[in-house]
Amino acid sequence: MEVLVYSKEQKLCRMIHSLFDEQIMLVHNLGEAKKWICSRKINVVIIDLERAKEEGIALAHYLREVHRHYLTPIIFLADDDAYEREAFREIRCYDYLHKPVRPEMLREVVNLLCDKLDPNCIPKSLVIRLRSGIYRFEISDVVYLEILNKKLIIHTEYEDWDFPYRPIRECVGQGRGELVQCHRAMAVNRRYVERIDYQNRNILLKGRSDRVLLGPKYMRGIRSLFDRPEESGYT
DSSP states (O other), rough: OOEEEEEEOHHHHHHHHHOOSSEEEEOOOOHHHHHHHHOOOOOOOEOSSSSOOHHHEEEEEEEHHHHEEEEEEEOEEEESSSTHHHHHSOOOSSSSESSOOHHHHHHHHHHHHHHHOTTSSSSOOEEETTTTTTEEEEEEGEEEEEEETEEEEEESSOEEEEEEOOOOHHHHHHEEEEEEEETTEEEEGGEEEEEEETTTEEEEEOOOEEEEEEGGGHHHHHHHHHHHHHOOOOO
């Protein structure tokens, strides 16, 4: 595992370097950080915002624009919450830690990533790329998708997001089998299916009142995926 640390605070850099056995790359300016990002396969990025707020945020956005790093975990260290919303909602960071950061807390967060993150087995994600930024949703959080009023609506377990139109099939392709197209304008996550009402052409979802439509064209494919009605309650 290789960890890139961007900070202008020497004391923090020394502390981080002493904490880990992983290969640590310490950088202090934006140009140097971009050089490492483009030339090395970075597994985790730690960005200290205290003395380089705008630069640090710019670096995170740049990281997300590099294709192989759109899922790379980013940990922010900050002395306030000024960028917390942007960090989670737009940059999709892994964590946002408030300074002063206890060494054992940072070690725990990074070690968890080093132990659990397999670079060759990236979690299934749905990625939406816009000029304004890159949005990533873990497939396990996506309940269903729909095209409505020429927009793509992503219904997640926590909230709904809308984006400019893009074909449902492009999103389904990113799901690697978890997202299933069930209508010309809808797709559903298999793990959230409670029951399929073939007669009324509806898919009922676990713990939700939403009803996902089932189109005639997709009936056979859905039946082939959910072909054990005695166990699942499909009708």
